[in-house]
Amino acid sequence: MDELDRRQWTVPPAQGWLQDIDLALLDPADADERGLLIQAEHPELRQAIDQDVDEIEIGGATISPRLHLSMHEIVANQLWDDEPPETWQTARRLLALGYERHDVLHMLGSAVAGELWHVTHEGVPFDHERFVGTLDALPGSWGEGHSESAGEETTSPPVTEAELVAMPPGAMLERCADLDAESAAAEMQAWRAAHGGAADAELAWFCRSTPDPGLRMLAFAAFDPGDPASVEVVRELREDPRTRPYAVVWLAEHGFEKLPALDVAAPAMFVEVLAVLLAHGGPEEVADALDALGPVEEQAAMLGRLWRVDNPYTADVLDAVAAAHPSKVVAKAARKGKFKLVSARR
Numbered sequence: 450m451d452e453l454d455r456r457q458w459t460v461p462p463a464q465g466w467l468q469d470i471d472l473a474l475l476d477p478a479d480a481d482e483r484g485l486l487i488q489a490e491h492p493e494l495r496q497a498i499d500q501d502v503d504e505i506e507i508g509g510a511t512i513s514p515r516l517h518l519s520m521h522e523i524v525a526n527q528l529w530d531d532e533p534p535e536t537w538q539t540a541r542r543l544l545a546l547g548y549e550r551h552d553v554l555h556m557l558g559s560a561v562a563g564e565l566w567h568v569t570h571e572g573v574p575f576d577h578e579r580f581v582g583t584l585d586a587l588p589g590s591w592g593e594g595h596s597e598s599a600g601e602e603t604t605s606p607p608v609t610e611a612e613l614v615a616m617p618p619g620a621m622l623e624r625c626a627d628l629d630a631e632s633a634a635a636e637m638q639a640w641r642a643a644h645g646g647a648a649d650a651e652l653a654w655f656c657r658s659t660p661d662p663g664l665r666m667l668a669f670a671a672f673d674p675g676d677p678a679s680v681e682v683v684r685e686l687r688e689d690p691r692t693r694p695y696a697v698v699w700l701a702e703h704g705f706e707k708l709p710a711l712d713v714a715a716p717a718m719f720v721e722v723l724a725v726l727l728a729h730g731g732p733e734e735v736a737d738a739l740d741a742l743g744p745v746e747e748q749a750a751m752l753g754r755l756w757r758v759d760n761p762y763t764a765d766v767l768d769a770v771a772a773a774h775p776s777k778v779v780a781k782a783a784r785k786g787k788f789k790l791v792s793a794r795r
């Protein structure tokens with residue numbers, strides 16, 4: 450009976466319609482039709498794909514709809530065929546810990562994603578042993594921010610050398626987030642040493658793909674200013690709008706470049722610099738910089754135009770000003786700007 454249980458859990462019987470397809474008629478044993486059933490479990494992603502949107506925000510996390518569904522499909526294929534069997538064993542273990550079905554599927558998906566990363570970035574074949582190692586490490590710190598059903602454990606247990614080698618950058622950084630600065634620095638150094646020449650590329654990939662600004666900021670602490678290869682990678686990250694402010698801050702902090710000046714006449718540059726200040730010193734530093742520019746009415750007028758700037762950090766900057774600016778007039782202008790931005794993107 451285990452096979453039936455496993456398959457029904459993987460793809461539960463569905464009812465209703467996906468566009469003009471009657472879900473009850475789909476055959477879960479067929480990989481393509483299974484994919485449609487998985488889509489039906491994600492109506493919000495279906496809509497994004499129809500509109501050709503590459504990224505959507507769900508519960509505060511930015512995800513690629515297509516990538517998310519691909520992860521689900523790979524996990525479903527593994528579970529359907531029970532190959533490797535460790536995937537279903539892990540699912541049962543996580544269910545026994547009290548996690549919900551969809552959360553468990555996402556955890557398994559994160560292990561698949563980690564393995565895919567190695568395959569696509571290092572050109573190495575799928576490594577069963579490494580994959581099982583990642584499965585065994587679940588839930589790890591997965592529960593935080595994903596689900597209330599997570600366990601209470603907050604301190605990270607010490608890891609062995611082998612675990613450190615297998616650990617993807619995100620897992621290492623989540624551990625470091627719980628440590629004091631000195632222990633975090635030591636752990637990052639050990640992780641760098643364990644990952645050798647691949648460390649910088651893995652960190653860069655993480656910085657580009659994580660939806661978590663806190664972890665992204667922390668990831669930059671793992672680059673080594675004494676290593677020219679690290680510096681080169683950070684310079685590349687400066688060219689990517691998603692990681693630019695963090696890279697600019699890093700290069701300035703380590704004396705490679707100067708922080709750019711605040712140029713009111715060029716709104717696009719203005720957002721960039723405020724984003725740098727936000728990454729650098731938090732919302733207060735953004736508010737201080739604005740305050741230094743002139744009377745509150747002028748600041749408010751400027752923020753009123755800012756929402757039109759197409760930059761991934763525009764919303765963050767407006768949020769920061771709305772939260773931290775001591776002037777009600779300026780904070781309100783920022784809130785209004787954010788509202789216009791959100792409405793415009795809808």
Ligand SMILES: [Zn+2]
Binds near residue numbers: 491517551
């Ligand atoms: Zn999902």
